[in-house]
Amino acid sequence: MDVRRLYDLLQGIPEDDLDIRLYFTRKKQNGTYISYSPSIAPDLQHELKEIVTNALEKECDTEQREFSPIGSIDGCIETYTTEQVDSFNDIIRSMDEEVVKRDGIEPKEIHRLNFYCVKIHIEDHGDALFFRRVTKFRKLKKGIIGRFVSNDFQKVESDLLGIDPAIDIVVFENEMLIIQHVAFERIFRIHDQYYEKAQETLNKIEKAGKIRNFEEFKSDCLSDTRITRALTKLLSEEERIEKFILNFENVRDVIDVFELDIRVEKGVLIYEDKSQLMDIVRLIRDCYYKSLIANRKGIDEGL
DSSP: OOHHHHHHHHHTSOGGGOOEEEEEEEEOTTSOEEEEOOOOOHHHHHHHHHHHHHHHHTTTTSEEEEOOTTOOOTTEEEEEEGGGOTTHHHHHHTTSTTTOBOSOOOHHHHTTOOEEEEEEEETTTEEEEEEEEOEEEOOOSSSOOEEEETTEEEEOOSOEEEOOSOOSEEEETTEEEESOHHHHHHHTTHHHHHHHHHHHHHHHHHHHTOEESHHHHHHHHHTOHHHHHHHHHHHTTHHHHHHHHHTGGGHHHHHHHTTOSOEEETTEEEOOSGGGHHHHHHHHTTOEEEOTTTOOEEEOOOO
């Protein structure tokens, strides 16, 4: 994403033409999303714009890498497309004018909210979306929270929501800029997507017929979030599965060199227990290596 371009476009919006919407969203138990869009005064709109542009400016020169399910690299931010996120359209639909809730948020709903979104319209370019996980300030178990209004101290009855000076994800022109990896996974429920992608990968591996006790292996893989992440990554590296099959004679050598607790019999890996999961996935992803100069053994996780 061209962050500098987006920043300049936002800065170029005339104050009188500022069009900002604020949405608070949660995922319901049935998997659908519900969004609330309160009215916001002009002075608050200007403040929201300042918050997101200041946060965006800090990322103008930050190195960008393609999103990896395995994890982000320190000092880098990640990129993705909206088409690659299964839940994105469902979330956007919950913000449509026909379904969005505008009649206020009940106090009991506040603790169920997952994130908020600031939407800024840019003439001739569409909308820029800024997502952030909700900051919640719960009431004191005992005592009073209040504020001064015209020198009167008034009790604040309801729970409070906070909008802090940071953003987690930026969406503009179908591109996503992921500033906070974990927040991205939680806002868009990416773990559900990991599970589905891991199943696709396992189906491809199963066809190769190179792992004995595959049903047990598959079940254990899908119950381990670390493994589903790695298998999701492997789905975008499909040629590695093919090379694993074609060069299977090298697998035994890797097992011996790295002293892996995995048996090979009659050209197949013998899966025995969960302790072998990561080693087997690493073998398929061709993560084990020796350096050319020092002959040093290592594991490349392929971030």
